[in-house]
Amino acid sequence: xxxxxxxxxxxxxxxxxxxxxxxxxxxxxxxxxxxxxxxxxxxxxxxxxxxxxxxxxxxxxxxxxxxxxxxxxxxxxxxxxxxxxxxxxxxxxxxxxxxxxxxxxxxxxxxxxxxxxxxxxxxxxxxxxxxxxxxxxxxxxxxxxxxxxxxxxxxxxxxxxxxxxxxxxxxxxxxxxxxxxxxxxxx
Numbered sequence: 001x002x003x004x005x006x007x008x009x010x011x012x013x014x015x016x017x018x019x020x021x022x023x024x025x026x027x028x029x030x031x032x033x034x035x036x037x038x039x040x041x042x043x044x045x046x047x048x049x050x051x052x053x054x055x056x057x058x059x060x061x062x063x064x065x066x067x068x069x070x071x072x073x074x075x076x077x078x079x080x081x082x083x084x085x086x087x088x089x090x091x092x093x094x095x096x097x098x099x100x101x102x103x104x105x106x107x108x109x110x111x112x113x114x115x116x117x118x119x120x121x122x123x124x125x126x127x128x129x130x131x132x133x134x135x136x137x138x139x140x141x142x143x144x145x146x147x148x149x150x151x152x153x154x155x156x157x158x159x160x161x162x163x164x165x166x167x168x169x170x171x172x173x174x175x176x177x178x179x180x181x182x183x184x185x186x187x
Contacts, residue, residue: 001125001162001164001165001166002165002166002167003133003136003165003167006133006162006165007125007136009125010125010159011053011124014053014054014055014124015054017158022054022056022057022158023057025056025158025181026056026057026058026059026060027060028181029056029060029061029156029158029180029181030061030064031060032179032181032183032184033061033064033154033179035184036154036177036184038117038118038154039068039070041070041117041152042070042071042117043070043071043073043115043116043117044065044070044071044072044073044116044117044118044119045073045074045075045086045116045118045119045120046058046061046062046072046073046089046120047074047075047120047121047122048074048095048102048103049103049122050100050101050102051101052101053101055122056122056156056157056158058120058156071111072089073086073087073088073111073116074087074089074093074104074105075104075105075143076104077098077100077102077104077139079100079137082137082138082139082142083139083142083143084139084142084143086110086111086112086113086116087105087107087109087111088108088109088110088111089105089108090109092108093105094106094107113143113147113148114147114148116147116148116151117150117152118151118152118154119143119144119147119151119152119153119154120154121140121153121155121175122134122140122155122156123155123156123157125157125165126155126157126161126162126175126178126185127162127163127164127165128161128162128164128185128187129164129187130155130174130175130176130185131165131168131172131174131175132155132172132174132175132178138171140173141171141172141173144173145171145173152176152177153173153174153175153176153177154176154177154178154179155175156178157178157179157180158181159180160182161178161185174187175187
């Protein structure tokens with residue numbers, strides 16, 4: 001399966017999910033994270049879901065991070081330059097939804113990429129080698145390439161992996177893990 005086919009397949013599969021299924025599967029994904037050896041880290045980068053795309057609801061992960069007193073980092077995207085700026089989530093953080101439906105921080109305390117220890121990565125599809133397929137703009141590949149080598153990259157998906165994504169690019173950054181509601185995939 002190539003990236004275009006994977007995008008079409010999993011966008012369609014997500015649209016079949018009810019709000020109740022998304023909530024249950026998102027909670028199961030968050031619970032799976034509890035067994036990973038990532039909790040000694042401090043800075044966790046989390047995406048906020050695009051509701052119309054029926055992405056994994058990261059609210060449960062946010063609750064876990066708050067309960068473990070972790071620093072949460074949220075990005076704002078610059079679509080002209082395909083770059084992300086990263087901000088510390090605080091009680092004073094204000095958000096707006098951009099033209100693509102992505103909730104983003106308006107401003108705040110900027111966090112350098114080199115401080116980020118763990119990144120929860122949105123995706124549409126992935127394969128058993130840890131290759132991921134996003135929406136095709138390359139934001140996360142650019143961002144992940146700027147992270148320190150030991151930064152842990154964790155994909156979140158409602159679905160199981162494909163055997164292979166055939167047209168992987170040398171600039172595509174592989175995941176270390178992908179979490180589905182049923183299991184943890186380690187790459």
